[in-house]
Amino acid sequence: MDTAKLILNGEEYEFPVVVGTEDEVGIDMTTLRSRTGAISLDPAYGNTGSCLSTITFVDGEKGILRYRGYRIEQVAESATFVEVCFLLIYGHLPTQQELETFHNDLTCHSLIHESLKNFFDGFPPPAHPMMVMSAMVASLSAFYTGTGDADEGDLNIIRLLAKAKTLAAFSYKKSIGQPFIYPQNDLSYTQNLLHMMFAVPAEPYEVSPVLDRALNLLLILHADHEQNCSTSTVRMVGSSQANLFAVVSAGISALWGPLHGGANQKVIEMLELIRDDGGNFEKYVDLAKDKSSPFRLMGFGHRVYKNFDPRATILKESADEVLAELGMDDPLLEIARRLEEVALEDSFFVERKLYPNVDFYSGIIYRAMGIPTGMFTVMFALGRLPGWIAQWKEMMEDPHVRISRPRQIYMGETERSFVPLELREAEGRERPEPVGV
Ligand code: ACO
Numbered sequence: 001m002d003t004a005k006l007i008l009n010g011e012e013y014e015f016p017v018v019v020g021t022e023d024e025v026g027i028d029m030t031t032l033r034s035r036t037g038a039i040s041l042d043p044a045y046g047n048t049g050s051c052l053s054t055i056t057f058v059d060g061e062k063g064i065l066r067y068r069g070y071r072i073e074q075v076a077e078s079a080t081f082v083e084v085c086f087l088l089i090y091g092h093l094p095t096q097q098e099l100e101t102f103h104n105d106l107t108c109h110s111l112i113h114e115s116l117k118n119f120f121d122g123f124p125p126p127a128h129p130m131m132v133m134s135a136m137v138a139s140l141s142a143f144y145t146g147t148g149d150a151d152e153g154d155l156n157i158i159r160l161l162a163k164a165k166t167l168a169a170f171s172y173k174k175s176i177g178q179p180f181i182y183p184q185n186d187l188s189y190t191q192n193l194l195h196m197m198f199a200v201p202a203e204p205y206e207v208s209p210v211l212d213r214a215l216n217l218l219l220i221l222h223a224d225h226e227q228n229c230s231t232s233t234v235r236m237v238g239s240s241q242a243n244l245f246a247v248v249s250a251g252i253s254a255l256w257g258p259l260h261g262g263a264n265q266k267v268i269e270m271l272e273l274i275r276d277d278g279g280n281f282e283k284y285v286d287l288a289k290d291k292s293s294p295f296r297l298m299g300f301g302h303r304v305y306k307n308f309d310p311r312a313t314i315l316k317e318s319a320d321e322v323l324a325e326l327g328m329d330d331p332l333l334e335i336a337r338r339l340e341e342v343a344l345e346d347s348f349f350v351e352r353k354l355y356p357n358v359d360f361y362s363g364i365i366y367r368a369m370g371i372p373t374g375m376f377t378v379m380f381a382l383g384r385l386p387g388w389i390a391q392w393k394e395m396m397e398d399p400h401v402r403i404s405r406p407r408q409i410y411m412g413e414t415e416r417s418f419v420p421l422e423l424r425e426a427e428g429r430e431r432p433e434p435v436g437v
Helices: 032-036 072-078 081-090 096-108 114-122 129-143 150-175 189-198 209-222 229-238 244-256 263-276 281-289 310-325 331-345 347-351 358-368 373-396 421-426
Strands: 003-008 011-019 025-027 056-059 064-067
Touching: 003 032, 011 032, 064 072, 064 081, 064 310, 072 209, 072 310, 081 096, 081 189, 081 209, 081 373, 096 150, 096 189, 114 129, 114 150, 129 150, 129 244, 129 373, 150 189, 150 244, 150 373, 189 209, 209 310, 209 358, 209 373, 229 244, 229 373, 244 373, 263 281, 263 331, 263 358, 263 373, 281 331, 310 331, 310 358, 331 347, 331 358, 358 373
Parallel strands: none
Antiparallel strands: 003 011, 011 025, 056 064
């Protein structure tokens, strides 16, 4: 199979077929419009491949996720987040020497410019940390403009990874009115993040190994997920050759939405709602099935996974372990389990192949770690950074890449004459009612 045939207006056209290393099949429609005059119409891109990529493989039917060929289960079991960053961005597992250099680089660039600290004062106290994060990451480009040469690009990757955790921790400290805690060079990436978030001046703070392990796991599971909404945003904005900080800031904004990374916050809010309503989860399962209600079970469903989300499976087990190790008993975990049981037996969810996704259990673990709900999606964004960077880098290194520019099928008015305001008034013409009124 190496071509696909299309018959349009009685004419037959052949298009090349591209087969990936995992036998995924794509029809290369690059010449569709120039040859036929037609475009492919695929709102929400459910059938559209936007690139060839060597970074992450997802098989949604089988529940498989691999980073650079390595199964997520093995990576989650054995790697650190920093190792995963290296793997995703540079394409291979680091040697001891490479890992040390990478780690040192990430440590040395952890500080943010002192002037940047003042930016935090401009946001009102209730500002959502994701908004702050997106603005602060974009603001890095004011300090590190970059000349666009390869070395500067590599340095900006390090700067972004290193400083993002400091920005995240500072935005948390700002939101609770505590002084900023500076990074410490003797700590690992994840230890430093926990230290900057939870230490307070003049009091000793020992990073708990349980929290450190849990954070590594969460960040690793978030690290990449091929062409989802935020990653496609990163590629879309990056294709205009905007700088890396602006590009990732756009990715953070896309991730914020409740249908994407923002779901982890919404899951906890939903579980709290169910708890406060007497724990009647059946009522909420019914509500989610009711087409006249906008309510959805947050943390359920996925565009790609139609069997199970392997990240959710790992997190479900880990939630038990982390809570046990921290000696906590969170009633929300019980509600989450019962909700999952009920939903997984309900024909509405079974027929639509709606399973818990990565966000369903991550919030429970973040909560147990003492991370406030508003910061959940920021943690997700920190985890997703290496994925966004790797996808951006892959795109920028592709000599054939062009600016992303989809087309549309226009369904509006055909040409009509413009009537100047005075004439419209004189003729007493009324404005047409807005559509839908
Ligand atoms: N609760 C109730 N019904 C749902 C849910 C849900 N969580 N998710 C999907 N459905 C139903 C839809 O109503 C639709 O039913 P219909 O066919 O009768 O109209 C059907 O399942 C298909 O849903 P779509 O919205 O078409 O699926 P899509 O692939 O476009 O959306 C999404 C995927 C956004 C994840 C969706 O399942 C959802 O809204 N889930 C809740 C939010 C969430 O958890 N997001 C995090 C995703 S993971 C991540 O981004 C990291």
